[in-house]
Amino acid sequence: MTFRRFYETWFDHLHHLVDQLTKAPRPATTQEESHKLLQLVHKVMTHCSEYYRVKSLAAEHDVLSVFSAPWSTSLERSLHWIAGWRPTTVFHLVYTESSILFESRITDILRGLRTGDLGDLSPGQFRRVSDLQCETVEEENAITDELSEWQDGASDLIGVCSGLDRKIEQLVRIEQKADDLRLRTIRRVVDLLTPRQAVEFLIAAAELQFGVREWGLNQDRQRENV
Template sequence: MNFHNFYQKWNEQLHKLIHQLCESTPSKDEELNHLVNKVMDHYVEYYRVKANAAKNDVLAVFAATWCTTLERSLHWIAGWRPTTAFHLVYTEASLRFETQIVDILRGHRSGDLGDLSPAQFRRVSELQCETVQEENAISAELAKWQACNIVLDGTSDLVGLGMDVERKMERLVAILEKADHLRLKTAKSLVELLTPYQAVEFLIAAVQLQFGVRNWGVDYDRRSRT
């Protein structure tokens, strides 16, 4: 199965998993943890298959023909930017806090993302700073890779300056693996510091954003072809 077909089936299964999250019972931590782990395992499988695809043809993975034009325009090194996850947490927490502020002032606790503790906010902030540093380091590595010019000789064969083409592609694969590792590590770190209920809300919001961007992209591509 090529990666395009894998992605279609993987995306279909993700829809089913998120439906299960939406239907879950907030008070049952064991059930919530089980569903959260299923979603995270699903993403682990995605990155495992993606890594194998990159080793076979890393440029095809960067081209990401299974994605819409809009999705590709938002990519950071062939995928979502890890720091987006923190903006999502802050946005969801703020929206829920605003709708529950009266209850919170009365001492009622919702237990959702609008009810993050000071310790949780502090850890989210620390993780964000760490992730920004790692993002910048990987971006700098990609920029350095791009600066190693490749030119064409008279026979139209690629000639690498400082390294041959095969080694250059291997280096690009390594950079992509670092980016994907950071994406997965960021998601796992956030899920681990949240309560089961909060983790479910975070994953639902993240995947709904992913689905929303994809749906907008599909609509845009359809209209651009007419």
């Protein structure tokens, strides 16, 4: 199976998983419901891990195809950072969703009522999110610098083929580092959230992905019809 076919199947199943997340009871009022939320979060994270496992194999086979990402829309590719989404996007999403929910629940919060959702992050959670964001920015910058060095050396390949395999292997490692950071960032954010907050975060992340892809598909169709 080509990665493009895998991605289409994977993306369809993501829709199914998000539908399950959306229908899950929030807040969980029983131990059984809380366990169900944890199971759903685990299923989504396993689904994400499988995506990056298969993508890593695809990169080893043809890393240039992974960078060109023919399974993505033009809009999605314009937003890519090293063949995928930028890891620090996760933190902007957390802050945005938290702010929206906080404003919608501000009356209850001011009355001292805990909502338990993403709008009710504790000071400790905000501190850990901020620390994780700083760590992620440093790793992002290091990988970006590594890719810049790789690109700076591209002129050495002109007219010679002896070093091409080594350069491609370096590019594979850079892409895999970027994907590893993406997956680790999601995992670490989910780990510092409560089950309910994790469900809300994963729904928001998937809806952003769905929205960008749908908009991109519409733009590509319009361009083809011109």
